[in-house]
Amino acid sequence: MKLKKVQIHNWNGKKFEFAPKKLVYVFHENGYGKSSLLNALRYGISGSLPKGAEIRDCAVELTEAETGLDIYRERVAGNTTCKIGGPDGNRMAEKQLNAKVSEITGVSPSNLQVISSSDIFAHMKPDEFLALLLEYLPEEFTFQDILSYMPALTDEQSTILEQYLCPDGFPFGIYALDVCRDALTDTRKAKKATVKQNEAQISVIKCEPVARTLEEVEADRYDLEAQDRMYADNSARLKEYEIAKKKRDDQEALIKKCEDWLLVHSVKEPDPETLKACRAELAKLDQSKSAALTTRATAETTLKSLRATLTNLESTVCPISKQLTCTTDKTTVKDEISKAVATQEAALKKAEEEIVAATARIKELNDQILAEEKQAKAYNNVRLTQEKVKTLKDTLPVLPVKPVAAGKTDIAERRKALEAEKQNILNGVMKSRMEAMNRKLTDEIAQYTVLIDALAEKGPVKQGIVKHYVEDFESVCNAHAEHSNGYQISFKLDNGIKVYASTPASKEPVYYMGLSSGEKIIVTFLVIDMLNSLTGMRMAFIDNLEQLDRQTLEYVHKTITSKEFLEGYDHVFVCGVNNHDVMEVFNDKTGVTRV
Known part of the structure; x- marks a missing residue:
């Protein structure tokens, strides 16, 4: 700048x-x-x-x-x-x-x-100084470079590391090691959590030693279900038989009832011509009686009139004027009227006799007709009952062969026992699988732990890389120290990087904090000069x-x-x-x- x-x-x-x-x-x-x-x-x-x-x-x-x-x-x-x-x-x-x-x-x-600031450098902790130098290590490493620091890795461990560190095969910086270690740590944590979860589940899985295989138990369960289905089919057939049997019994009971009724109610078939003749005679009698009734009425009316006339003929009062006296001879008229009265009285008597005779005969005919109709009705009931009996006999249900009742008393218990045996086997299989999974996970956790430890700050990878490049840092520092009359810088790995220096006063390397103030000035100058050359x-x-x-x-x-x-x-x-x-x-x- x-x-x-x-x-x-x-x-x-x-x-x-x-x-x-x-x-x-x-x-x-x-x-x-x-x-x-x-x-x-x-x-x-x-x-x-x-x-x-x-x-x-x-x-x-x-x-x-x-x-x-x-x-x-x-x-x-x-x-x-x-x-x-x-x-x-x-x-x-x-x-x-x-x-x-x-x-x-x-x-x-x-x-x-x-x-x-030399003051800030003077107060840096070893891990802080290491972190500073790590920023200026070469930016590119290959997967083989990292493997060279871990020669004891197994093929399985190498495969795991390559998946996390170099999945795409490209070179990477040193901080990719931290990212890789964090990812490995997260995966290991997840695997440990799975192991712990599996252990919790294993602890609650109940299973006893098994005497048979799951296939054998399933075969028994299949046979039992077949028996259960057979029982169900047999029960259905038995129920169908019982329904048909009841229907037939009910129909036979009805037939017997009808036959018993027929025995009690035996009736001769009526002659339809007798009933026809009675009805024809009854019709004629009705007409004769009606004519006699008319004749009687006419005779009674005529007699009444004739008798009134006779009474009037006996009177001497003139029919024209009551003040006059009739003196006419009425003997001949009386005789004629008397004969007419006799004739009418004979006709009335005859009509009444005919009416009485007709009424009596009508009653007889009505009684006979009623008897004939009753007999016809009774005969018709018998005939219908006979036809009903015939129909019932013709339609009697045909009974199937009665199935033999099968017992089911132990199917539920056997099924329950087989289910329990199956579950016990499955529990054992699950427990074995989870235990096998945990063994595999535990082995994988051990592999991951080896890799995590190898990539740790004090692990062989970073220590190897740092140790390799620390020599370059030392050489840069000591390039100017060659003319410093006895100063020689050395970096030692100890929870980071500690700066040591040989001085004119001490040929043995002395830790920075143990140097005099003047010696610290020179050492600080050499280190910061090296940092300047790294950072530009x-x-x-x-x-x-x-x-x-x-x-x-x-x-x-x-x-x-x-x-x-x-x-x-x-x-x-x-x-x-x-x-x-x-x-x-x-x-x-x-x-x-x-x-």
Whole structure:
């Protein structure tokens, strides 16, 4: 990242404004603001603030030379405001601004903080430093590369690993190992859950030792069902027989009843001519009686008239005038009228005799007709009953052969016993299958565990890869350490990567935290120089040079002013107290910006 201009306003009360060259020397007495300048630069680049520092009411503006990007960060009341284009530029979120800086530098925002701050590096834990270096391992590995770190894998394990790590066959980055391990872990977790679930089910499956196969039990069940169907068919036939038998019995009972009735109600067939003659005679008598009744009525009327006339003939009163006396001789008339009366009386008597005789005969005929009709009706009932008997006999139901009743007392019990036996066999099969499944799953879990352990942070794969590439990182660090008069960097795997260094004072490697302050400055410089070469940051910060001895000062000066070193950087900021040795060694006259 090449800076065109740096402007720092009121950082711990200090103000700086300059156009940095490749080398920037800041050598002043204590309290001048050397560390403030470096902290402000780091803040402007990465947004990182010194740990525990109260920074407020200040601003940092950096102008990038090649892109013209004007970065502006301002601290007001403990909050940062980010802008593009200076104090009057456009506001944006700090995350967005950091992303723009990362685009220019090619370094992630979190790594910008590390590379730009020796203090952050000094406090990094071994696992954090390892994570940082892992980002810069080669981006491509093949499946065979990974297998080379796990020579003891079985074919089954290799097949599983290939499915998760390299399903498409393309090369992959080291972080694919973490993705693969997570996927393997999830699958193992699911398999363990299945095993646990199966064990819970197995514990509740009840089964006893079996004496027969499922096929044998099914054969018995089939035979039993056949017997049950036969019983059902037999029961249906028996029911049909019983229905037909009842119908026949009822019909035979009705026949007997009719025959018994016929025995009691035997009737001779009537002569239809007798009934016809009676009715013909009755018709004639009705006519004769009617004529006699007419004759009697006429005779009675005539007698009444004749008798009245006789009575009148006996009177002497003139029929013309009652004041006159009739003297006419009426003997002849009386005789004639008397004869007429006698004739009519004889006719009346005869008519009455005829009426009485006819009435008596009519009654006899009616009684005879009634008797004939009753006999005909009775005879008709007999005839109908005889026909009914004949029909009933002709239509008697034919009984089928009566089936023999079959017993069913033990079918239900046998079926229940066979079902229980079948279920016991099935339970045993299920239990065996689940136990076999669990054995298979347990074996698979063991295979997955081997792979998960192999891909763990301390597993052979990552340890092997890191160990291989750590040597490259060491060689980069030690390329400049060759002229450091006794400094040699070594990286050791121990819950991450720990930085050790051999120094002029100790030929045996000493852990970074055990180095003196001056030794830490050199080691930090060498490590951050290595990180710069990996990331392409092209910016270094060296502080507290006054803590170095003269010989080390000369080594640092010789290194940072060499053409080879400067070609890898856009800016190197060097700070220290302006003591005699510092000023005498760093007395460059050209190509340097002094602040």
